[in-house]
Amino acid sequence: MWSGNGLDSTRKYHFEHGITGAILTLLISAFAAMLLRRLWTAKNSGVAKPPPPPPLPPGPRGLPLVGYLPFLGADLNHEFSKLASVYGPIYKMWLGSKLCIVISSPSMVKEVVRDHDTVFANRDPVVSTLVCTYGGNDIVFSPYGPQWKKLRKIFVREMISNTILDNLYGLRREEVHKSIMQIYEKANTPIDIGSLAFLTVINASTSMLCGASRRPGGYQEAGGAIDIAEIRKAATQLMELIGKSNISDLFPSLAWLDLRGVERETKKIVRVFEKLLDSAIQQAARNAKAESNKDNINGDEERGFLQFLLELHENGDESTSISMDQLKALLTVELTRPQQLWNGQWQHPEIMNKVKEELTQVVGLNNIVEESHLSQLIYLNAVIKETLRLHPPLPFLLPRLPSLTTTIGGDLAGEHNFSWLAAIALSCSAFLALLWLLKIRLRRHDQTHRMLELPPGPKGFPLLGYLPYLGPDLHRMFMELAQVYGPIYKLSIGRRLCVIISSPSLVEQVVRHQDIVFANRNPSIASLAFSFGGNDIAFAPYGPQWRLLRKIFVREMLSNENLNAFYELRRNELKKSVRHVYGNAGKPINLGELAFLTVINMITRMFWGGTLDGEEEKRLGAEFRAAVSQLVSLLGKPNVSDFFPVLAGLDIQGVERNMKKVSKWLERIFDFVIDQKRKARQVLDAKEKAGAKDFLEVLLDYKEQDTGRSISPPEIKAMLMDIVIGGTDTTSTMVEWAMTELMLHPDIMRKCQSELSEVVGNDKGVEESHIIKLTYLHAVVKETLRLHPAAPLLLPRSPSKPCIVGGYAIPKGTKVFLNVWAMHRDPLFWEDPTEFNPKRFLKEDNDQDDQSKMLDYFGNNLKYIPFGAGRRICAGLPLGEKMLMHVLAMLLHLFEWELPRGAKLDSAEKLGVVLEKVNPLVAVPVPRLSNLELYI
Numbered sequence: 001m002w003s004g005n006g007l008d009s010t011r012k013y014h015f016e017h018g019i020t021g022a023i024l025t026l027l028i029s030a031f032a033a034m035l036l037r038r039l040w041t042a043k044n045s046g047v048a049k050p051p052p053p054p055p056l057p058p059g060p061r062g063l064p065l066v067g068y069l070p071f072l073g074a075d076l077n078h079e080f081s082k083l084a085s086v087y088g089p090i091y092k093m094w095l096g097s098k099l100c101i102v103i104s105s106p107s108m109v110k111e112v113v114r115d116h117d118t119v120f121a122n123r124d125p126v127v128s129t130l131v132c133t134y135g136g137n138d139i140v141f142s143p144y145g146p147q148w149k150k151l152r153k154i155f156v157r158e159m160i161s162n163t164i165l166d167n168l169y170g171l172r173r174e175e176v177h178k179s180i181m182q183i184y185e186k187a188n189t190p191i192d193i194g195s196l197a198f199l200t201v202i203n204a205s206t207s208m209l210c211g212a213s214r215r216p217g218g219y220q221e222a223g224g225a226i227d228i229a230e231i232r233k234a235a236t237q238l239m240e241l242i243g244k245s246n247i248s249d250l251f252p253s254l255a256w257l258d259l260r261g262v263e264r265e266t267k268k269i270v271r272v273f274e275k276l277l278d279s280a281i282q283q284a285a286r287n288a289k290a291e292s293n294k295d296n297i298n299g300d301e302e303r304g305f306l307q308f309l310l311e312l313h314e315n316g317d318e319s320t321s322i323s324m325d326q327l328k329a330l331l332t333v334e335l336t337r338p339q340q341l342w343n344g345q346w347q348h349p350e351i352m353n354k355v356k357e358e359l360t361q362v363v364g365l366n367n368i369v370e371e372s373h374l375s376q377l378i379y380l381n382a383v384i385k386e387t388l389r390l391h392p393p394l395p396f397l398l399p400r401l402p403s404l405t406t407t408i409g410g411d412l413a414g415e416h417n418f419s420w421l422a423a424i425a426l427s428c429s430a431f432l433a434l435l436w437l438l439k440i441r442l443r444r445h446d447q448t449h450r451m452l453e454l455p456p457g458p459k460g461f462p463l464l465g466y467l468p469y470l471g472p473d474l475h476r477m478f479m480e481l482a483q484v485y486g487p488i489y490k491l492s493i494g495r496r497l498c499v500i501i502s503s504p505s506l507v508e509q510v511v512r513h514q515d516i517v518f519a520n521r522n523p524s525i526a527s528l529a530f531s532f533g534g535n536d537i538a539f540a541p542y543g544p545q546w547r548l549l550r551k552i553f554v555r556e557m558l559s560n561e562n563l564n565a566f567y568e569l570r571r572n573e574l575k576k577s578v579r580h581v582y583g584n585a586g587k588p589i590n591l592g593e594l595a596f597l598t599v600i601n602m603i604t605r606m607f608w609g610g611t612l613d614g615e616e617e618k619r620l621g622a623e624f625r626a627a628v629s630q631l632v633s634l635l636g637k638p639n640v641s642d643f644f645p646v647l648a649g650l651d652i653q654g655v656e657r658n659m660k661k662v663s664k665w666l667e668r669i670f671d672f673v674i675d676q677k678r679k680a681r682q683v684l685d686a687k688e689k690a691g692a693k694d695f696l697e698v699l700l701d702y703k704e705q706d707t708g709r710s711i712s713p714p715e716i717k718a719m720l721m722d723i724v725i726g727g728t729d730t731t732s733t734m735v736e737w738a739m740t741e742l743m744l745h746p747d748i749m750r751k752c753q754s755e756l757s758e759v760v761g762n763d764k765g766v767e768e769s770h771i772i773k774l775t776y777l778h779a780v781v782k783e784t785l786r787l788h789p790a791a792p793l794l795l796p797r798s799p800s801k802p803c804i805v806g807g808y809a810i811p812k813g814t815k816v817f818l819n820v821w822a823m824h825r826d827p828l829f830w831e832d833p834t835e836f837n838p839k840r841f842l843k844e845d846n847d848q849d850d851q852s853k854m855l856d857y858f859g860n861n862l863k864y865i866p867f868g869a870g871r872r873i874c875a876g877l878p879l880g881e882k883m884l885m886h887v888l889a890m891l892l893h894l895f896e897w898e899l900p901r902g903a904k905l906d907s908a909e910k911l912g913v914v915l916e917k918v919n920p921l922v923a924v925p926v927p928r929l930s931n932l933e934l935y936i
């Protein structure tokens with residue numbers, strides 16, 4: 001009687017969509033023509049063009065026609081999460097001719113389910129669900145509108161109202177009891193918990209469907225009029241079919257071919273199911289009549305859903321009456337909705353024991369659990385909530401379909417009905433395939449690259465790109481943009497294409513998988529000027545020269561042997577600073593300046609060792625420091641020539657000119673010292689020359705074994721420059737940040753001081769040999785480098801050839817920033833990321849993953865890379881760490897630090913050459929130890 005209607009409505013759905021497609025195509029062509037005409041008129045009349053619509057979200061490229069389909073495995077939820085870590089919290093992919101958008105951040109989900117809830121209140125039903133819901137006549141799949149509202153009201157307020165559910169409790173209880181009996185009978189034999197739970201729930205659902213009529217004396221379970229066992233079987237088969245992937249869903253224009261036969265098979269089962277429902281409905285009707293004749297002895301008690309819906313069908317008023325298709329669709333959905341809960345608690349016996357304890361307490365050992373107990377089972381409720389969090393039965397809910405083109409997170413979420421698009425796509429497919437083949441033949445060399453898109457990113461102004469929006473806090477702004485465009489995006493700064501990356505998995509593609517390609521820099525004009533044309537380690541392009549310079553630097557100049565040999569020089573400089581602080585005890589001291597002076601003195605002493613005599617060294621040292629300060633401020637200045645290479649010759653801001661002037665000044669100092677050194681060495685014999693060498697001596701003496709190549713004067717000077725620029729500002733700024741955090745957290749400062757008292761003793765000064773034992777201070781320094789990395793964007797990399805990162809094309813020469821600052825604060829990897837908490841670096845507080853790969857400075861775990869990673873990792877790391885730890889330990893061990901009266905402490909930051917404090921840290925030292933010898 002009703003069967004034909006239901007199945008025909010599906011056909012009608014496709015037919016209507018085909019017609020709609022054709023009409024839409026015509027309309028769109030007409031609309032496009034009108035639009036072109038308007039644009040043409042607007043252009044000619046001088047009217048400004050409307051701004052372009054926001055782009056579609058980024059996403060992986062798939063293959064022509066099939067899209068990303070061939071790359072998807074069975075584990076969709078995991079695959080979607082992986083893609084989100086590459087493309088960000090909103091991304092698109094084509095599955096066949098369907099445009100899918102995957103959203104995985106609460107803020108964007110809010111935009112969908114709150115801000116645009118009505119627009120997104122539609123679904124995109126698959127063919128099998130359309131068949132079994134009689135063309136979307138149910139709550140789940142019917143489009144948002146009056147019909148859906150009515151059905152939902154009936155379902156929520158009437159069908160599963162508290163009263164009805166309470167009335168039917170007896171039936172549910174019976175089914176649960178039956179399952180318990182089954183388990184009892186099978187005691188000591190293995191049981192498939194999933195199947196048991198599934199059976200229990202489906203049994204309870206079907207019981208509630210039929211109500212008391214299914215009890216003995218009512219209608220029999222088997223052989224009687226309502227064959228519950230058959231209904232269950234059919235419901236299970238339907239669920240399997242709904243879960244099956246179907247080509248027709250991905251290519252709606254091919255749906256009529258039903259290539260996988262899903263529609264055919266679903267219809268077959270729906271027919272069986274329908275027959276069963278029909279007879280159940282007829283029996284329920286007869287039953288209702290019989291009951292009314294008996295003057296309704298049971299009242300509403302145990303009237304099943306079926307009986308209830310039947311009444312609405314027959315006697316409902318305008319707001320509640322439902323058609324037979326709707327009635328059956330409601331029943332089908334009730335029987336086929338997902339009904340599993342993961343038994344996560346089984347993997348945690350301690351949690352299971354707690355659940356048991358609670359049950360014993362609330363229910364007692366001699367009773368069985370009733371629904372009335374549930375609200376008191378607080379712990380079990382928490383277990384269920386946690387299970388649903390970890391294993392949601394629908395990991396990506398039921399897909400929504402916007403009824404309008406909508407913007408989410410700045411991207412276009414797409415319009416829903418793509419069946420017309422599919423029609424066009426099909427008709428063009430042969431042509432596209434031909435084009436594609438042609439493209440492969442013509443561009444065999446870098447075919448993959450050319451087919452890929454550049455990463456997404458914000459639009460800027462013509463010519464200027466994003467330049468006018470850039471502020472001093474580049475790292476912070478880059479992080480905010482990543483929240484919109486994902487962990488890889490592009491922006492143009494003037495004529496420079498920049499790509500910003502801020503996820504460890506993408507950084508891995510740069511510093512591990514393609515480290516050599518990305519081992520180049522994109523030096524600014526100022527850095528080229530100070531490094532004598534890129535003749536140093538930091539800016540030389542990757543190649544034999546850079547490898548040689550870095551080898552000399554790391555293996556010879558900063559070898560353990562050399563560093564140990566110069567310990568005394570560093571120690572003396574540190575002691576000088578201690579004396580200076582002691583002499584100013586009780587007075588405010590600028591801690592950044594103090595650290596800078598200490599570090600630069602340590603470094604320059606290691607430069608020229610004992611070459612210069614006292615007065616000369618003092619004079620040159622002061623001159624040197626002044627030149628370095630000027631150089632650093634020039635390096636941190638944004639320069640128009642860097643963004644518009646065509647204007648570089650004009651040097652509009654004079655940065656290059658000034659840089660060359662300061663470099664010349666420094667060069668003269670270097671030349672003088674080199675000359676002095678050469679003269680001094682002429683009088684040394686071979687044995688004396690072979691002893692410990694200062695940096696300059698290492699460089700002057702160097703001869704490559706195989707080639708006999710020595711280091712050229714510009715290379716020597718450029719490397720000395722690297723040590724000064726790379727080593728001083730970084731290390732001293734970190735001392736200032738660490739002291740700031742410690743003063744903001746006095747309890748942590750106290751812990752550091754107790755550790756120092758314990759390890760060093762209160763009658764001694766700190767030596768470098770103590771450093772290794774200062775576990776807590778190490779954690780403090782690591783946490784400081786996490787929150788305030790000296791180079792928050794590292795030194796930009798630049799690929800030497802076109803390459804791919806995260807599925808996007810990165811052209812040769814792009815300036816690639818790795819936003820370490822954002823990764824160090826990413827809540828995905830760090831708990832309470834903005835909190836200063838050194839404990840996270842102590843072994844006992846690390847999670848298992850981190851324990852196996854301790855968070856060191858060497859880039860072993862890419863979520864933490866304050867010194868960079870890969871081939872271009874900081875070359876001065878061992879020296880930097882030694883100086884930072886020693887200076888800090890000494891300041892903390894020998895002095896208490898207080899804020900000057902009325903002063904306020906803050907941690908505002910700005911990005912110059914390094915990430916500095918906006919307001920310098922000024923503090924008052926008070927000697928901490930009684931042994932005065934330590935201070936003189």
Ligand code: HEM
Pocket residue numbers: 537538539550722723724726727728730731734789790791794795796866867868869870871872873874875876877879880881884
């Ligand atoms: C706490 C102190 C320091 C920090 C936080 C630090 C940080 C960094 C960072 C982030 C880089 C860029 C790495 C990359 O692009 O992957 C770098 C490069 C470099 N650093 Fe350091 N640094 C410190 C101390 C030093 C010292 C003391 C020296 C020299 C004695 C030094 C010399 C260099 C050099 C030469 C490079 C360029 C390496 C290359 O391009 O191959 N750094 N540093």
